[in-house]
Amino acid sequence: MINSYSMLKKRRNTYKLLTEEVKKLKVRCIEKDPIAWGRFIDIISPFLVHAIRCRFVRLHFKYNEADVENMRQDILLSLWRDEKLVSIRDDDKFVPWIWTYSSNAVSDHVRQVAPTDSPNAHCLSDPLVDPRPSPFHAASNSHLEEAIDRALELLNDREKIIIKLSFLHEKRYVEIAQILNIPLGTVLGTAKRARDKLKKRLKKYVIK
Amino acid sequence: MKLIKKYLQEKNKVNLFNREPSCLTFDQAHDYLKGALTKEVRRGVESHIADCYHCLDLVATVHDGMKTRPRYRIHPIQLNKGHIVMLLAITSFILSFIFKRYFLQFLVVTILFGLKWVIDTKSTRMLVTIHEAFKKGQSAPQDRRDTPTRKRENNGRIEKYL
Numbered sequence: 231m232i233n234s235y236s237m238l239k240k241r242r243n244t245y246k247l248l249t250e251e252v253k254k255l256k257v258r259c260i261e262k263d264p265i266a267w268g269r270f271i272d273i274i275s276p277f278l279v280h281a282i283r284c285r286f287v288r289l290h291f292k293y294n295e296a297d298v299e300n301m302r303q304d305i306l307l308s309l310w311r312d313e314k315l316v317s318i319r320d321d322d323k324f325v326p327w328i329w330t331y332s333s334n335a336v337s338d339h340v341r342q343v344a345p346t347d348s349p350n351a352h353c354l355s356d357p358l359v360d361p362r363p364s365p366f367h368a369a370s371n372s373h374l375e376e377a378i379d380r381a382l383e384l385l386n387d388r389e390k391i392i393i394k395l396s397f398l399h400e401k402r403y404v405e406i407a408q409i410l411n412i413p414l415g416t417v418l419g420t421a422k423r424a425r426d427k428l429k430k431r432l433k434k435y436v437i438k
Numbered sequence: 439m440k441l442i443k444k445y446l447q448e449k450n451k452v453n454l455f456n457r458e459p460s461c462l463t464f465d466q467a468h469d470y471l472k473g474a475l476t477k478e479v480r481r482g483v484e485s486h487i488a489d490c491y492h493c494l495d496l497v498a499t500v501h502d503g504m505k506t507r508p509r510y511r512i513h514p515i516q517l518n519k520g521h522i523v524m525l526l527a528i529t530s531f532i533l534s535f536i537f538k539r540y541f542l543q544f545l546v547v548t549i550l551f552g553l554k555w556v557i558d559t560k561s562t563r564m565l566v567t568i569h570e571a572f573k574k575g576q577s578a579p580q581d582r583r584d585t586p587t588r589k590r591e592n593n594g595r596i597e598k599y600l
Contacts, residue, residue, distance in 0.1 A: 277506075284502065290447075323468055329503025330464055330496070341455055378445045387488035394488075397443040398450055399498045409501050410484075411473050428442060 253321045260315050271306055274328065278302050281329045285336035288399070291343075305335050381431040389424035392417060453491040460486065462493045467500045520558050527551035 251273055258266035282301045286293040309315060309331075318327050382390065388410065395401040395409065403421065407414045462470070462483065469475050470483050487493045527548050534544030556562050 280506075281503075285499075323465075325506065326468060326500050326503030327464060329506065330499050333499045333502075337455070374441070375445060378442055382442075387485045390488040391484065391494065393442075394446060394491075394494055395498060397439070398446045399495070401498065405501065405505070408505075409471060409497060411471075425439070428439075432441075 252324055256315060256318070256321070256324070260313070262310075267310065274306075275302060277325075277328070278305060278332055281332040282336055285333045286340075289337065289340050291340050297339075301332070301336055301339060304339075305332050308335070377432060381428050384431065385424055385427060389420055389427070392421050393424050393428070396421065450491050450495075454495055455492070457492050458490070461490060462486070462496055464496070464500065467493070467497050468504075470497065471501055471504060520555060523551055523555045523558065527555060 252270070255266050255270045255273075259270050279298055279302055282298050282305075283293075286297070314331065318324055382393070385393065391410065392406055395406050396403070401409070403417050404414060406421075407417045410417065466475075466483065470480065475483065487497055530544045530547040530551060534541045534548065537544065
């Protein structure tokens with residue numbers, strides 16, 4: 231018991247909330263104090279790396295450690311060069327802001343790196359098999375896509391948001407309740423209703 | 439449901455980067471999540487994010503950022519090789535005064551550890567590198583001194599002081 235308490239106390243001493251330290255450093259960083267920037271980079275880097283990795287995973291992008299490191303350096307450089315810290319007026323917004331900023335930077339990187347569908351993007355080493363779906367599959371897919379689109383259009387706003395957050399962003403219902411600022415029970419009920427509606431409308435496309 | 443998930447993912451890939459002028463800003467998304475908006479504005483935001491993939495992604499991202507409670511580790515004092523050598527040098531120096539019989543021996547040890555510390559430290563290495571670079575490119579500063587801008591600067595300084 232004593233051991234676990236001392237461990238907890240030690241942990242409390244060795245870990246500190248990032249926001250508290252950053253609040254102190256922000257003003258000095260805006261004035262471009264090199265020592266403050268050094269400390270800021272030391273503190274913020276693990277958080278940035280975590281945000282970058284999360285974004286890469288969400289965008290289903292194959293990345294390696296070099297990509298993460300490059301992104302981290304690019305983000306820190308743009309923070310320094312473009313004086314982005316000035317735009318954060320509310321200190322409480324700092325952590326979500328930096329998370330969103332790094333996520334946007336990763337999205338831009340992915341958009342630039344992602345292969346285009348232009349004919350020049352393919353080289354001679356590519357297999358000579360046409361990767362596109364056959365005309366039959368394309369026709370049936372487009373038919374199905376239209377049906378899904380119509381089914382989704384018939385849902386109300388809240389149902390659409392819940393379905394998209396759950397399917398697309400893989401959010402748990404508790405998180406969705408936090409986002410929409412509604413009780414968990416309401417989210418569960420709305421999600422069930424939305425799923426039933428979709429099932430009913432897409433019933434004829436399901437192969438048993 | 440898998441089909442809908444796949445369909446939404448494909449659609450998200452296309453529409454994620456389509457930002458319109460009516461799209462939410464970071465502050466709006468943050469206020470929405472904090473519950474700082476009025477009912478009408480909130481309804482307006484919800485009707486927008488229901489159809490806009492970009493804004494829904496922004497709201498989800500800001501929520502992720504708000505949810506994370508980042509902490510950082512305060513590193514306790516870590517002794518590296520340089521510190522240990524320096525401590526040994528100081529200890530032997532103190533010991534040389536305590537055991538006067540072995541004063542010279544301890545002093546030699548102190549000098550050896552001191553030299554090792556000086557050679558090992560990064561700043562010494564940096565100084566050596568700077569010295570070497572200066573030796574190699576000694577002609578460069580002289581050339582620079584002759585440039586017209588430099589001359590003008592010097593003249594300005596002299597005039598200022600006179």
